[in-house]
Amino acid sequence: MSEKPKTKTEKPKAKAVPKAKAKPKAKAVSKAKVEPNSKVEPKAKAEKQKISIENIVASTTLAEKLDLNQVALALDGAEYEPEQFPGLVYRLKEERTAILLFRSEKANCTGAKTIESVKKTIKTVSKKLEMAGLSVIKDPIITVQNIVAVYDLKNDLNLNAIAITLGLERVEYEPEQFPGLVYRVADPKVVMLLFGSGKVVCTGAKKVDDIETGVETLKKELRAAGLLH
DNA sequence: CTACTATAAAAGGTTG
DNA sequence: CAACCTTTTATAGTAG
Structure with a gap:
């Protein structure tokens, strides 16, 4: 698994079918992140609301x-x-x-x-x-089928140290290919992408509880290795 | 700025 | 059979 046979080095994006200008990405989302969930959960109350769900499939x-x-x-x-x-x-x-x-x-x-x-x-x-x-x-x-969420550890991470400490079976880290460290949690079968900033992207979860458990598992392991305050 | 790199997942059609 | 196509989304690097 170390080497990916997929080699999507080149995107066949601009192939036979012209997609009529495709993605109208830019638009209205301009201020999205400035507003902290104003109406998402009126009762949740700031508190432990660290996990932010970004996408549900x-x-x-x-x-x-x-x-x-x-x-x-x-x-x-x-x-x-x-x-x-x-x-x-x-x-x-x-x-x-x-x-x-x-x-x-x-x-x-x-x-x-x-x-x-x-x-x-x-x-x-x-x-x-x-x-x-x-x-x-x-x-x-x-x-x-899948929930993608972001969690902020509020603590910078030394990805190289984590890659060495957490073991090769669970970790994939090739900074030249992608800046995030891929950490696969076994129990709740979820995948965490860790970044030097301390931000963690969790994907593969079927339910919110899987994300919470996965995050706790990750924090526990990082603390045990002395890599998280 | 855009678009790519990587991650997960479903759908169904095509290609190897 | 597997792998790719497409859609979405955060993250953060590089290249253009």
């Missing part, structure tokens, strides 16, 4: 069968290029989420920071499809 069963060409017409702004990817991409600007619809019946929602946002995204799309005359499933079961 969830899957569901939206409809029985979808004719994506028809859906593309019903959802304004939808992107559907079957030669590039079998799923139709639809973005909800108000939720800042994206949903991928497949002809089978499955759908994936990405970009949400709360489960409520995932539900709203699915409900909104479901309603649009229904209004377009398509049959949709009423209360689809939503499964969270």
Whole structure:
């Protein structure tokens, strides 16, 4: 596993299919991080609110069968290029989420920071499809597949020392390739990306509890090794 | 500034 | 069979 056979050194991004200017990234998110979760959790109260969920990927069963060409017409702004990817991409600007619809019946929602946002995204799309005359499933079961969160250890980290101390089985650190140290937690099967700043990105979790447990496990090991105040 | 490097995960279609 | 395509997101390096 040390060497990755994937070698995505070159991105086939600009290949055959011109993506019509692709990502309209810049826009409205300008002040995003300046505002600390003002409405996210009115009751959580600052306190131990260190873990910040950044992205939730969830899957569901939206409809029985979808004719994506028809859906593309019903959802304004939808992107559907079957030669590039079998799923139709639809973005909800108000939720800042994206949903991928497949002809089978499955759908994936990405970009949400709360489960409520995932539900709203699915409900909104479901309603649009229904209004377009398509049959949709009423209360689809939503499964969270992955949660990405950030945690700040508030303590600079010596990644080289951590790489040596925590062992080769759990750690991958190639600063010339990527500045973050990859730490794989066994129990809650999650992956932590550690940075010299003390910021930690946790991904691979199916539930928030996995992130909390994973973070605690990490802190415990770092403290045991004297690498965290 | 943008875009790439790395991480996880689902979907389904294609290619090797 | 595996690996890639696409979407999202934080993190932080480098290159252009």
